[in-house]
Amino acid sequence: MAESLHPETHNTKPVNDTWYASWFDTPYYHILYKDRNYREAQIFMDNLTHYLNLPEKAKVLDLACGKGRHAIYLNQLGYDVIGADLSENSIAEANKNANETLHFVVHDKRIPFEEKFDAIFNLFTSFGYFEAEEDNLKTLIAIKESLSDYGFAVIDFMNVHTVLENLIPEETKEVDGIVFHIKRYLANSFIIKEIDFEDQGQKYHFEEKVKAYTLDDFKSMMDQAGIYLLDTFGDYKLKKFHKNTSERLIMIFK
Template sequence: MSEKENQKSNWYASWFDTPYYHILYKDRDNTEARLFMDNITQYLNLPEQAKILDLACGKGRHSIYLNELGYDVTGADLSENSIAEARKHENESLHFVVHDMRQPCAEQFDAVLNLFTSFGYFEDDADNTRTLVAIKESLNETGFAVIDFMNATHVINNLVPEETKTIDGITFNIKRYYADGHIFKEIDFEDQGNAYHFTERVQALTLSDFENMMEEAGIFLLDIFGDYKLRKYHKTESERLVMIFK
């Protein structure tokens, strides 16, 4: 299977839709994710039963927990397979939809959350601005939005060039590098006699990049944090770049 066949037109559309993506990342820290959701919802001072849009929700781990906290949650993702899996958890106040984040939603929300570096994948830079505009248009008058992105400077300075992980009997060989303003992760593995290769590519967007895009999109950046405990952002030391805007 060639890389082109595997990746189709957009690498994220194919890789995120494979079962292997979820196998590789199955050990993500839910405790840390829940701590972040606790902290961010308290910081935003959301009303009871607030309507939240979890944009690029994957299989819905954040959405499900936010719903457990009492919020009315819609999880949206481009991956049909992820949404099909997430829909197993639906209830009266938890819904999942297949949706392109570059398009605004039909309804408006008290909060729009874009979590775990689910931004900066597009080929065309203009799509980043389109996404920010779509987020703004998906907020109600009193709503706030949150983008939780990697701190690119910290990531580049601490890249692990090569790593091997064996999960569910599959050995993933991973290479990471920075080039052309992007952070790349090359993933090679074999399963049932077939060899697979995927490349993750994310723009190494900095705070100043976001500030410029937000200005273009008519967005007001209100606050910045450097981790999931909402501590101060430091350009070189912080692991995350968490931005609050409206």
């Protein structure tokens, strides 16, 4: 899995620190995932915005935007974009690219925005981090409440069935001279990734966790949230979703 999930950490910050203040805020997170396919991500956003038929200068929210690469691209497509993320370091970095129609804010995704958006994108498995089910439900409700009357939301999640089928239990990956030892497994309905490495004589251990939500799980939560699921796709080219073979679970709702 190439996504960042729900991390906990030792050695770098106090153990009681929250996940989003640890792994996402370290330079190592960005080193490990530096080879992501951003061209594929741009094609995905081209396809999405075309499918949604967004009006010119539509207001778009990139929820869990990281350092803002995708928000920047959406802004280049002509949209009025806000990128929101819990990581202060990431938002500080993203803010270097801010302009009149591109803004970045530190924001907890469980809280609705006062302003309303024509589209809200939650991309690349940036959902299901929270231990408590109600917090993930709150996130869905907050997305719904932040949409305009004619707005659409998109959650791009992993397809749990395919991920578990192809889970690589252990691998080693060297990036920028750092050797990352990675373990993956399913436990307590979370897909967990343990990451161990050493840098400048210091040992680090991080853990990423994401809830193994299926489409049925999302449908159940969406029912509770009063959300209408409009369509599902199985990859970034917006091909039909097939439970046993699709790479992704992409949901369009309002």
